[in-house]
Amino acid sequence: MMSISLAFHGAARTVTGSCIHLNIDTTQILIDCGVSQDYKDSYQNSRGRFDFDPTLIDAIILTHGHLDHSGKVPLLVKHGFKGKIYGHYATCDIAKIIWNDSLHHDNCSYNKRDIERTIENCVPIAYNVPMLISDIEFTLQDAGHILGSSHVLVEYERKRILFSGDIGPVNTPVIRDPFTRWSRNIDAVVIESTYGNRIHKTREKTFDEFEIIIKDTIAARSVLLIPAFAIGRTQEMLYHLNTLIEEKRIPAIPVFVDSPMADNVTSLYRRHRDCFDQETNDKIASGDLPLEFTGLSFVKNAEQSHSLSNISPPMIIIAGSGMCNGGRILRHLQQFISNPSTTVMFVGWQGKGSLGRQLVDGANEVEIDRIKVPVRARIATLNGFSAHADRQGLLEWAQAIPGENKKWFINHGEEHQALSLASLLQNECNGNAVAAEKDARYYL
Template sequence: MNIQFLGAAREVTGSCYLIEANGLQFLVDCGMVQGGRDAPERNRTPFDFDPKKISFVLLTHAHIDHSGLLPKLTCAGFKGPIYTTSATADLLGVMLPDSAHIQESDAERVKRRSHRGKTTASSEPIYTMADTRQCLRQVRAIGYDDMLDPHPAVRCRFRDAGHILGSAIIEVWITENGKTTKIVFSGDLGQPGRPILRDPTVIEEADFLLIESTYGNRDHKDQTSTLDELVDIVEHTRHAGGGNIIVPAFAVGRTQEILYHLHRLTCEGRLHDLMVFVDSPMATEVTRITRQHLELFDEQATKLAGWHKLGADLPYLKFTASVDESKALNLISSGAIIISASGMCDAGRIRHHLRQNLPRRECVVLITGFQAKGTLGRRLVDGARQVRLFGEDVPVRAAIHTLNGFSAHADRTALLAWADGFATPPKQTFVVHGEADTALEFAEKLRADKGWTVSVPELGSKVDLEGGRDDQQ
């Protein structure tokens, strides 16, 4: 029995793990690499395995860095089922077609601009809308906590990870040569005590554990301080500066949480006369799906009167649909809060709003989520004075504010607390889904504080789960 780390190993994106046992091969996640100049090439590179030999896929959640290459997998010959939670299955029906649409649109744009309308292999879509439709036909929805037997030698269970709607920790039991081994995949863990979603489920035992480490080297600012800072930024920008607030936000999770807080702060009288625009068709559809899964909300979110009616009865909130409506937002010079995708600023309508507002000193760009290395969002956070957008050099004069308290990922303290839930240490823990320095630091923390056997696997490394440990440090 072995596991191969094909993504999110000493990096944050591209989650993909190949498990082999009893002559069986299956995947946990099949995500896109995001950020960095080599990301497009890596996403196009053929898989390091034969997709036709994969029996099934277990998917932790819908974010593209975990699900984004599933249509490529099916196009390459994978015919098996893709098991995931019901909410994730619903979200995939929005996110994967959106990913295909972006790729097809980018390819068409390259074709129009190229000499004689020619394209190259590197400009063609990784997959098409037709590929996505086929992929979605292979998705199978599973309820939280239900036992699933995808193969006679494999049992698994999806547990609430509290990260985004439908996100899951996956427990997997594999029987080989009469012996059963339990592997736990943390997926992306949410920050406990946060509004809307429930806290991550505590897992008490595992032989082998894969734990994420996105924020494994630091803690988030507390929620009260974060909301105070949000109120200060909004009020100062609207009344003193007179500009707009541009919020790059992931369509799944982050957009809904920001809307929740703006609505709550308005109900509490801390914010007034807001003019909020959600300029993302995908975020609009995801918000609709979110309202259909109120059973997954925590008590605090359920009790907030009117939250589930967002977009229906709040006069200060508008969801834009058409391209013309999106373009019209550029005519607003002040007072607007524009929430748009993508969350790392590398695609989508947010880039148009950044081009319009970054050169203006009276405007603010509000960063509310993790920005991977190589992304436009990371360059803004790191203090770039000029960025390239649509072939133009755009000066950065707007203020860049980062509110880490809104992160959907557990911070170091929360990750360690979740690890405390194990009654006995796993035989081996693999720290994944974190930039190299962060993952290594978190691994050392687990060793020092808990005495666990921990390693940080290299990308592409394969570990025999019975014959010995991975010596990557």
């Protein structure tokens, strides 16, 4: 008698720390193994232990390279995991950047050798090519979230389980849209719910807002700070800036990308053209490189980063981290956030307890590096540039999946988002929907 079960060791009723433990008979597979970025337990988590025996895991499949999906793999290797780590070519490249970067963090509990052993076990694969882990087949398809992001379809003895990974909105620049042309019935789906209860403004409207913010910045000779994740968000912002300049909607303005990781990842984006959508390939064929434009510079070191405060505005600074929990954005916030002519523009999801979330929620004063700083800058939130599909996008993605009486497992969303998507899928799609709970095991 075949036995299939799932346990969610993270990203259950919260967004980060994705780690799904799939047991199929005697084979144990992890779908993702990410760091939890929930403020309260991030320290513990990155040093942490596992709720299972790492030596018993046969393989890992990564949906994409983001820290909260791939960041704990070297720790797993340190604790005895010896299997292969599968992911799209671009995912493996991004994960390598993430893992090497983590060595610079004080609370990193693995070393360079653990990372080398992790990289030795990576198996980069392409979309739409079936692979085998013992006799379990799996296939990656485009998820439209960041470069290399994947849905994972697992098949075993005519049972099919689909793991959404993070689902991008349709029409995300540069990369292709999420795959929806499933040809065979699927029995169970694990679906993310970051915005399970939220509708984004349209990308066009958001793009117009962005244009106005830049024009205001130029007119006021001020500074526009964009805290952005180095992977995905930064490249999308560069793409939009390139479009605005090319369409002559804004004049060229100095744009500084102040994040060594974003610099590395942007180079990766330029290399993996096989992941690009048609529009981007057409642009390149016509001689326009979509992530390059007049006025753009990449800040190479801390000294250059410091010297940005001597440059007379207007200027745009894009820096990490995206939730302002660390990185070079902190110094720029300290420098500029008390100036009423500054705009701080958020373009990604802000975790509970993060400095970014406090600013988005309207804090009048914040603490940066233990110094209290009054907030007088304008705080703008442009969720329409999100890398995650909204409620409607998730529903449409789910409705494209064939099969009767499916089991839906909702993960990767704060509790009210996950529960809201669960009841939507329960009503609109056939089957049974449950918002996954941490460490509970579900049998198919």
